[in-house]
Amino acid sequence: MSAGTGLAGKLALVTGAGRGIGEAVVAALVEQGARVLATDLAPEGVTALADKYGGQVTARALDVTDPGAVEALVAEAERTLGPLDIAVNVAGILRSSDVVDLTDEDWAATFAVNTNGVFHVSRSVARRMAGRGRGSIVTVASNAAGIPRAGLAAYAASKAAAVMFTKCLGLEVASRGVRCNTVSPGSTLTDMQRALWTASTDQEEATRRVIEGDLATHRTGIPLGRIADPADIADAVAFLVSDRARHITMHDLYVDGGATLRA
Template sequence: MEGRLSGKIILLSGGTRGMGEAQVRGMVREGAQVVFGGRDRDAGTAVAASLDGKAHFVPLDVTKPEEWKTVVDFAVERFGRIDGLVNNAGVGATRPLIDIGDEEWAGIIAVNQNGVFWGMREGARAMLQSGGGSIVNVASPAGTKAHANLVAYSAAKAAVIGMSRAAAKELAPRGIRVNVLIPGFFATRLLTETTNSEALVRGAQLTPLGRVAQPEESVGAVLFLLSDESSFVTGTQVVVDGGYTA
């Protein structure tokens, strides 16, 4: 029985841990060949080694457009095309507006906004050479719902949603779909880095389902958006948040 992504070539950023790693593993299970990037070379190499040649790690700092070009070129040279792209890499920080320094602001925007832009640009350029594809950009409830002390993070994630909608309308006539995944509170290091050590408890309290999600619970939505099952879905947001934004 063929998998939902059988024969597809998928590129993903931020695949060395957390939701990204879970998504890489899920894509491989569903028949894809996956090229994934990240800054942790040891972790990336270990993930790739565990997947029997079906996942390929390339070091990637998403804040550097030249590295995006390198990873896209690697995928195209090895497999001939890219069918799907997941912009998953992200960083977070909690700080009052008046305490955000210039460098901190620039750093959050560089990863969470600029990194997604450069990924979309290079991914779309490759997809246009092979007839289209699907792009999934990972945002956050912070991009749609007010959160105190998350001005920089919220700005970047709102930008991801806006860029995705604009790109979806622009690229649809050329066979490229663009959608947004909005995950709620997930048990990842990013959650505790963005907030504090009590984040998992607080996240569960704020979620109507009464718990935080595990990284693997993001996989189904991503597989749907990358697969042919979502062939008429573009320019929208898929929310996986246990009811948090309801």
């Protein structure tokens, strides 16, 4: 357990916790002594986490697009587990398409999870945190929120909205002791990243292409020469919710190996 983080014994809600970055966030918080309410639309992954970590992790199914379900879960958690000190919005989806071919359904579904879901969860926990005068909310966004990406208009726009929403919330609740920040990953080795690779491309070749960039799609490579591991993103989240970041709010932390050249 790392000393000085102030996470021991705190209660954290993590959405999209069943795999990838969300699973890594749960692991990072548990390692530093936090208790975690791990939620996901599909219960299998979070149930496995509860089995793995025992009493430190409680698993619940949650559809973040349903405001009633979010409010009910937060109320239940505060009643049965204790006051929430931390909330981490990780749940997200990606549907890639050129804008001219993008369907209304894919646009709406992307915003329903990536933007509305962040709103539903953050609003519910912020109400309670602000009343207690303490708390930390982190939204996992994307570096696509800050630089145009071909084929990712819906995803990029939804993440940009989530970033600005989180900053505005942070401004409103700062005087009441609640910090709100975002972490914006670049390419990270998750199922979402793999879904962007064609079935005919092996992982080594796909990784090389991401690192080197693609002039045809105006995409820069990754200066650090590697794709992120989910733990890289989770470590950034764990820092921002810890006491070590007690004077940081409304900040957007890029964790992308320099891929956007911080455009």
